[in-house]
Amino acid sequence: MKRLNPRRILLGLAAPVLALVVAFVITSLILALFRDPVGDVWKTILHVPKPRQTVQIVNAATVYYLSAIAVAVGFRMNLFNIGVDGQYRVAVFAAAVFAGQAWLPGWLNVIVSIVVAMVAGGLWASIAAYLKVKRGVSEVISTIMLNAIATGVVSWLLLKVADRHAGSNAVNTKDIPESSQLLGLKLIPGATNRVYTLIVLAILVGLAYWFVLGKTRFGFDLRATGRSETAAVASGVKVPRMVMTAMIASGALAGLIGMPLLFGQDHNYGTTFQSGLGFAGIAIALLGRNNAVGIAFASVLWAFLDIQSNALQITAGVAQEIVFIIQGVILFAVVIAYELIRRTDKRLEQQRVARELGAQGTVPATEGAPA
Incomplete structure (x- = not known):
């Protein structure tokens, strides 16, 4: 069975969280630019839904x-x-x-x-x-x-x-x-x-x-x-x-x-x-x-x-179509975030392998021709 890798789990969660944060910031900037009530918009969207809405x-x-x-x-x-x-x-x-x-x-x-x-x-x-x-x-x-x-x-x-x-x-x-x-x-x-x-x-x-x-x-x-x-x-x-x-x-x-x-x-x-x-x-x-x-x-x-x-x-x-902006930004942000996380994961994996090889003294060396 595969062992759980905490690093991979955290990196996997980091991508959607980063996308949501980016969407929140960009949408807030757009609302502020057009002088719409930023606080009221997020208060309306993020309030706990009633049973019927659930x-x-x-x-x-x-x-x-x-x-x-x-x-x-x-x-x-x-x-x-x-x-x-x-x-x-x-x-x-x-x-x-x-x-x-x-x-x-x-x-x-x-x-x-x-x-x-x-x-x-x-x-x-x-x-x-x-x-x-x-x-x-x-x-x-x-x-x-x-x-x-x-x-x-x-x-x-x-x-x-x-x-x-x-x-x-x-x-x-x-x-x-x-x-x-x-x-x-x-x-x-x-x-x-x-x-x-x-x-x-x-x-x-x-x-x-x-x-x-x-x-x-x-x-x-x-x-x-x-x-x-x-x-x-x-x-x-x-x-x-x-x-x-x-x-x-x-x-x-x-x-x-x-x-x-x-x-x-x-x-x-x-x-x-x-x-x-x-x-x-x-x-x-x-x-x-x-x-x-x-x-x-x-x-x-x-x-x-x-x-x-x-x-x-x-x-x-505010027109309810503002949610289209939020959804679109989330989508673009998550695609970019996953790519950044993938590159980060790859770099960390390379560093881990290099450390393990160094600790075992098995870092490959160039062999010379026999005398």
Whole structure:
């Protein structure tokens, strides 16, 4: 078993702490520059959330976590799946249409709809995977284009299957049956709202991500391919197959993003369904360093900032969009901080090795030619 290295743990914690400090300082300077009330802004954002707000934070973090895990699968293989937003949109639409037909009872309808969402997300991602493997098209370009196509296709199909009601301008699919609507869990004392039931799904996805990537041959091959395709080929890994598998798996996981919202909140898919979750997942995966636990903390932080910023306009007279600046600065700062910490760790490791070699009297010396 690996021994815990206190130095590495401290250096690992130093990066996010440094990023938060930098974000606090820069955001405060920006607020002061425009003569906004710095103290009131931070007082509003950092106040202890009420039980109802806590539930909102947990629910938002659940969705963000699923999004970030979907992105992280690609990142671990050096694939930039920018198309998670389109993949989850296609997937949740397919699941909403299927679930709304009420062909299956209760929980069986929920489970099969989740499978439908994963298949739809994986199939949409397979387009980019095919283009990369067979035609050499960058997944960044193809997935960005597929996002726009997904938005158009889903909007067109939504008009075809919309369940319209007299006197309403809402455009949405048929509501899923009440037997398949998940009422949520009462986990936060004093809250009138409930935590999404499918938070359980997010936990299971996180455990599966940790186990598969860290404890299986497939995970090792995926990470090895991301580090060096040449070395992976030399060790017998079929890189094209790994690219296809990783991209499709990322898309399948993207299909899960909208499930807590569909079954626990909206109960249909429509024009008001939450958007932008895929792009938030990219930022959160980077912030969490593609680590299952790190992503969980990053998701909670992202959700905390989102929910706490809702009151900024009222209490501080500042637009809630200021939180976008905070999130952006945190993201840039943490990337820079991790690089600084990595270099520091490398330098300290070199110094440690040099000391140990010196203490053992094994510092290599140049040998002369024999007489």
